[in-house]
Amino acid sequence: MLEKRLDDSGSESDDQGSGSGSGSGSGSDNDSDNNDNNTSKSKAGSGSDNESGSGSESGSGSGSGSGSDSSDNEKDDGNDSGSGQQQSGSGSGEGSGDDDGSGDEEGSGSDDDGTEHDKSGSSSRSSRKGANSSKDSLKSEKQDSRSGYMRRSGLDEDLQMWEENPDVYGIRRSGRERKQTDRMQIEKDEAKPKKRGNRRRSSANWHSSDLSEQSDSDDDTPKKKKPPAKKPPPKKKKNSKRGSSSEGSDSDNQQTRHSSRGNKVSYKEEESDDEEEEEDDEDMVDVDWSQSQAQEDENTQTIEKVIDKRIGKKGAVGMQTYIYDVKKNGDPNTDFDPNDREQAEEQYLIKWKGWAHIHNTWESNESLLTQKFNAFQVKGMKKLENFTRKEDDLDIVRRRCSPEEVEYMEIQQELEKDLFTSHLKVERIFAEAEDNGETYFYVKWENLPYAEATWELENLVEEEFPDHLEDFRVRERSTCTPKQCPALKHRPKFVPMKCQPDYLGGDNDTLELRDYQMDGVNWLIHSWCKHNSVILADEMGLGKTIQTITFASYLFHTHHMYGPYLLVLPLSTLNAWQREFAKWAPDMNVIVYLGDRDSRKIIRDYEWTSSSKKIKFNAVLTTYEILLRDQEELRDTCSWSSIMIDEAHR
Ligand SMILES: Nc1ncnc2c1ncn2[C@@H]1O[C@H](COP(=O)(O)OP(=O)(O)OP(=O)(O)O)[C@@H](O)[C@H]1O
Secondary structure (H helix, E strand, C coil), rough: HHHCCCCCCHHCCHHHHHHHHCCCCCCCCCCHHHHHHCCCCCEECCCCCCCCCCHHHHHHHHHHHHHHHHHHEEEEECCCCCHHHHHHHHHCCCCCCCCCHHHHHHHHHCCCCCCHHHHHHCCCCHHHHHHHHHHHHHHHHHHHHHHHCCCCHHHHHHHHHHHCCCCHHHHCCCCCCCHHHHHHHHHHHHHCCHHHHHHHHHHHHCCCHHHHHHHHHHHHHHCCCCCCCCCCCCCCCCCCCCCCCHHHHHHHHHHHHHHHHHHHHHHCCCCCHHHHHHHHHHHHHHHHCCCCCCHHHEEEEEEEEEEEEEECCCCCCCHHHHHHHHHHHHCCCCCCCCCCCCCCCEEEEECCCCHHHHEEEEEEHHHHHHHCCCCCCCCCCHHHHHHHHHHHHHHHHHHHCCCCHHHHHHHHHHHHHHHHHHCCCCCEEEEEEEEEEEEEEEEECCCCHHHHHEEEEEHHHHHHHHHHHHHHHHHHHCCCCCCCCCHCCCCCCCCCCCCCCCCCCCCCCCCCCCHHHHHHHHHHHHHHCCCCCCCCEECCCCHEEEEHHHHHHHHHHCCCCCCEEEECCCCHHHHHHHHHHHHHHHCEEEECCCCCCCCHHHHHHHHHEECCCCCCCCEEEHHHHHHHCCCHHHHHHCCEEEEEEECCCC
């Protein structure tokens, strides 16, 4: 059954979601929170669920992707030269006049449908006639070529006619110089052996005006700005890629970038073709595939996201604006008059690729460009353009919208800012490594998946996140890790829990189980002593989560059953479980097994076992979908001492 389900969901992309979500930090997961909102709940020691809506999300994702792709293609067919135009020419030559838009439509419409021509709004009968006859010849040519026979003389005539009167066929619908020709030319150049050199040269030329402009300003202000201190590739563990938002996917991207450069369009909704080309060319300059990755890292910094903008004090940019440096040395962006044009400038909060949000810096256009020509290259300037364009658009929309709509937009923006602020907080430190005599800690940030965890220097971690560091050290030292537990095989005699044990809630004395919750816990313990699997069913919100956690904590403390416990939950309740565990059973090492493939691998590599290959966590929280996907890993790597399922009726 499980296998079948896995097959069923096999088409899902595994990695979809690294980015998103809130939750437990990984959010990525595609599982649906769709299935919640049920009126009744249950947890069971046994039980099985299997209704995952796992397929849905990826389905829609791929659907929309392919949809847009194909539409793009059609459009291109209509516009581009080459064989596609033979077809579009036949359908659109007449009457298309010089309207590119209609030409496109026709081109993408159909090539040999007579009705299409009537629709195309031709303006002159004679031209239509001429076009029809030439269309006919083209049509027959196409038929011939389709059937494998090419009438050479007819073709030659047609070709000649095309060359002489390209407009007749809608090949060239306006007198304006067509960009496609250039592109074709470049593509031809690229096909030559020295492909990269050519590309780079051409793109360098393309940038030449830019460069000269910049170099002027550089000459004026020859400041050197250092890049943010680089993270090292830690040596201790294999999976030591530079932690980054798309660290895992990063490498993937780099691999695919060779072949799928053109596909970049998909995530840039608003960019015109020119811009795409522009960016492609930019990339040609920036990325030298013949150089090692390390060298590229050394020389470039990439804008991953522009988060915010402000009017800031001129020069209050760069490393001095790291949040921790501001805390230590004060904010350079104080004591200035925002209305004083001499002093003020527009600045942007930049999230750098490969760096945690605590290393975000404020930058101005100038500071970014200065860096580009001094210490390192800044890639991803397009993001900045897009950001400013979006802001401008929003300003326009704001002026047109009703106050309610404006308020809604502002709330959305606030929420987004809050989300970014949460990424400045550590959720968990989960590994340590040495590199070049320096110690680094692997840090998972709040509301970001493990794939976006980053290695941070010991000094910084000690200064900024001492509590989390201490928690990590306690966990690493803990001897309460899963091992053979006699009580598992030979269940003890049931002894009721008469009052709330001290270990429950850790140092928090305010937490107290309610009477009926004590009853529930005792019933769970009693059932466990009898080797019974059970379903705990109750009204919503009465505290089944807490009772279950108390039960696990009881086994942990009373019978030294340190797990591993597997908790399978709907994604929507996972956060609550994580929170309640931290509150009621803080001494248990609970990990959240969630996220894209990279994240899950990181979890298995770092959170799962100690250096002696022994399981080092006490409980795992995961979802049905992940369980189905990673059933082998979850089944084979652990001998679960107990399985608890929330919303088991699913
Ligand atoms: N003894 C308690 N002390 C403090 N807060 C409690 C207690 N019991 C329950 N709560 C709070 O009540 C809320 C609901 O609890 P919980 O989520 O455990 O209920 P549930 O039965 O699992 O709910 P649902 O049926 O929606 O899953 C939570 O915010 C929880 O912190």
